[in-house]
Amino acid sequence: MYNIVLFGPPGAGKGTQSEKLIQKYGLTHLSTGDLFRKHLGEGTELGNLAKKYMNEGRLVPDEVVIGMVEEKIASTKNSKGFIFDGFPRTTAQASALDEMLEKHDMSISGMIALDVPEDVLKARIKERGKTSGRVDDQDDAKINTRIKVYFDETLPVADYYEKQGKFKKINGVGAIDEIFSDITKVIDSY
Ligand code: ADP
Numbered sequence: 001m002y003n004i005v006l007f008g009p010p011g012a013g014k015g016t017q018s019e020k021l022i023q024k025y026g027l028t029h030l031s032t033g034d035l036f037r038k039h040l041g042e043g044t045e046l047g048n049l050a051k052k053y054m055n056e057g058r059l060v061p062d063e064v065v066i067g068m069v070e071e072k073i074a075s076t077k078n079s080k081g082f083i084f085d086g087f088p089r090t091t092a093q094a095s096a097l098d099e100m101l102e103k104h105d106m107s108i109s110g111m112i113a114l115d116v117p118e119d120v121l122k123a124r125i126k127e128r129g130k131t132s133g134r135v136d137d138q139d140d141a142k143i144n145t146r147i148k149v150y151f152d153e154t155l156p157v158a159d160y161y162e163k164q165g166k167f168k169k170i171n172g173v174g175a176i177d178e179i180f181s182d183i184t185k186v187i188d189s190y
């Protein structure tokens with residue numbers, strides 16, 4: 001069983017690589033961004049709560065995110081493990097995740113961080129905005145907020161896993177398949 005945190009700023013390619021990883025390893029994809037967008041689309045209470053944060057590129061409050069993840073983990077049966085994508089985004093989320101997994105006799109195998117320079121991120125997000133339909137992909141100010149939030153609030157999560165000896169950074173620029181192959185090398189070493 002593998003439980004992997006795929007880490008990196010917005011636009012780093014976490015979603016793209018997650019799709020390939022779930023196919024290769026049969027893991028359950030747990031993307032908090034996707035879960036929130038699903039709630040938003042269905043107009044649930046949780047979706048309405050998350051909407052204003054998401055549309056402005058700010059983080060949804062920890063307790064809301066943690067509750068949603070807890071529910072998803074508890075309702076997933078017979079999983080070979082999870083790929084956490086876009087979560088944890090704060091150190092409070094990271095320690096909550098450790099506690100949740102422990103309850104289910106699981107633990108994080110490792111964090112894999114995709115390293116991509118800021119100018120490339122911005123260009124990728126704007127390109128994605130042409131087709132993603134995401135409000136937060138289409139506006140320079142919102143894109144800048146998301147990247148700033150990443151550096152201010154999310155980057156410390158890398159230290160959290162580094163301290164546990166579970167952090168690995170790989171180059172996130174280049175061909176999708178090459179990046180994928182680098183990720184699989186890390187996973188196969190667990
Ligand atoms: P990105 O492309 O910015 O990585 P995501 O799809 O992961 O986008 O997330 C979109 C938005 O959903 C974030 O900007 C944030 O508002 C909210 N969100 C997703 N995951 C989390 C999380 N773990 N904690 C707080 N907010 C989150």
